[in-house]
């Protein structure tokens with residue numbers, strides 16, 4: 001229900017170990033659990049080391065049996081599948097309604113959701129409805145014997161904030177890739193899966209299906225070397241500089257961060273990151289890219305990373321092999337010059 | 348149609364930000380520059396585009412922030428918003444997304460807004476929560492990461508496409524009133540015009556003291572800030588630009604990552 005005042009007051013957080021649970025909201029693609037679901041299990045395990053609690057999973061969809069069974073077998077968690085014919089496509093409204101119905105009965109101290117475009121859509125609203133704390137973009141957890149804190153990036157990844165939830169229940173959205181997926185626990189005897197049938201419909205939203213719009217750019221996947229332009233290139237004209245740098249490398253291609261594609265300096269299919277391509281070339285040269293999580297998830301698997309930024313504290317430097325704190329408009333010409341000189345010189 | 352656009356003022360991300368010994372986020376003394384959160388520029392532009400398409404639309408820009416936040420309302424009006432609403436905070440403090448959303452909801456309640464637009468995420472704290480929470484507080488349907496929208500006036504609804512992973516979009520229709528969080532790239536935000544800016548200066552935003560609206564209790568607390576760890580060597584090259592160029596070339600050759608001899612033309 002809509003309410004302007006949080007209904008639960010600040011709590012001293014004395015957890016009832018017997019009753020409370022960590023509840024994972026599984027994410028599925030075409031009826032199969034996505035890898036992020038198992039990453040949530042890893043975080044659940046870490047929380048359990050501080051507060052031993054049972055772990056439960058909820059699977060929502062129009063066809064949930066297979067995924068529920070798979071999660072139960074892989075993790076030993078007790079699984080509740082909610083099957084609803086109107087969930088052929090994700091619906092934020094229906095997710096919030098159905099979860100709000102089933103969660104209170106499960107006594108969740110923590111509700112774990114993946115920080116995907118789906119999780120981000122329903123988690124904050126669900127937290128409001130449950131009167132819960134809400135922390136997004138979680139990529140770490142710490143326990144000092146008293147407090148369980150969750151860390152998240154701020155300021156384009158330059159700073160990490162540690163956040164203490166104050167309510168009895170907390171909804172967390174968890175950064176994909178931040179926790180390694182738990183190795184399926186083959187020894188655990190799975191608890192029986194419970195499937196509930198629901199025919200509830202959403203009142204104010206109608207899902208109309210999925211549209212495929214961007215063609216993938218094969219050149220990004222095939223390239224050995226990617227030279228990527230970020231907002232730091234400053235203008236469309238400087239794309240030429242990035243292209244020049246790329247021609248120094250065989251089997252190379254030019255890529256970009258989201259703002260560069262948003263401004264139309266590069267085509268959308270050149271975008272690397274959460275909502276673009278995931279790449280892992282032998283060499284990734286990040287030019288004028290700050291290294292926000294949404295970009296990093298797309299390129300952090302690259303073999304060797306060189307980063308050029310004017311900001312000595314740019315987050316991209318934390319995941320780079322070589323860091324160059326320079327203005328790219330002067331550095332790249334210097335580097336090209338140096339390559340040419342060396343090529344001409346005695347071998 | 349009545350549209351409300353929520354606009355956050357954020358510190359210029361290029362300004363240094365540090366952590367002190369107490370684990371607090373600190374900004375160096377001196378001139379802190381602020382600007383409109385970039386995702387919100389797209390939200391304002393989208394509202395103006397709807398206004399230009401007709402529907403007898405008025406656009407209100409709203410910000411929750413201290414005195415200096417008024418600047419983003421001027422910019423929004425410079426872009427073509429009709430009115431500015433400033434929910435004035437007395438202090439610079441970090442505001443939780445629920446607090447922000449509660450202030451906006453308390454103001455917007457019963458004002459007859461058909462559509463509320465927010466940005467997908469604030470650049471400073473990167474929470475991506477205010478829009479979705481606001482929808483919940485008002486009991487409106489909500490779509491996040493919106494990359495396309497069309498008003499279906501005759502049906503009292505809005506058609507939207509949400510950007511999801513893997514180059515896909517989810518299409519849906521929401522009954523109005525609704526909240527949309529706007530993804531960057533949905534349009535090309537315009538620059539404010541001089542005539543609009545002059546009007547904005549004269550017109551002044553409506554100021555509402557935040558305490559009149561009543562704050563929500565905090566549900567989480569930032570206990571400390573720190574620097575992120577490194578996942579790779581992060582060798583910082585030293586010297587002048589030329590030294591670094593020479594050194595980078597050496598490293599790439601050693602790693603067999605650069606083949607100057609086979610350079611393409």
Ligand SMILES: Cc1cc2nc3c(=O)[nH]c(=O)nc-3n(C[C@H](O)[C@H](O)[C@H](O)COP(=O)(O)OP(=O)(O)OC[C@H]3O[C@@H](n4cnc5c(N)ncnc54)[C@H](O)[C@@H]3O)c2cc1C
Nearest residue numbers: 230231232257258273274275276288289290295310311328
């Ligand atoms: C739902 C969602 C999905 C997203 N998906 C993606 C995605 O798929 N891919 C993506 O990239 N982003 C994505 N983003 C955006 C992401 O959060 C960041 O805003 C974005 O990655 C920042 O791009 P950037 O690093 O190019 O720009 P900025 O963060 O502005 O960084 C620019 C950098 O260049 C430096 N610089 C400035 N001038 C110079 C110069 N002359 N020489 C050298 N360096 C200079 C600056 O110091 C800074 O470090 C997404 C965001 C959301 C909310």
Ligand SMILES: Nc1ncnc2c1ncn2[C@@H]1O[C@H](COP(=O)(O)O)[C@@H](O)[C@H]1O
Nearest residue numbers: 353354411465466468469474475476477
């Ligand atoms: N202080 C604020 N004033 C007005 N709108 C805000 C404020 N904070 C956040 N918003 C809106 O909510 C969106 C998401 O912000 P956040 O949840 O902080 O990432 C922003 O893009 C704004 O549209």
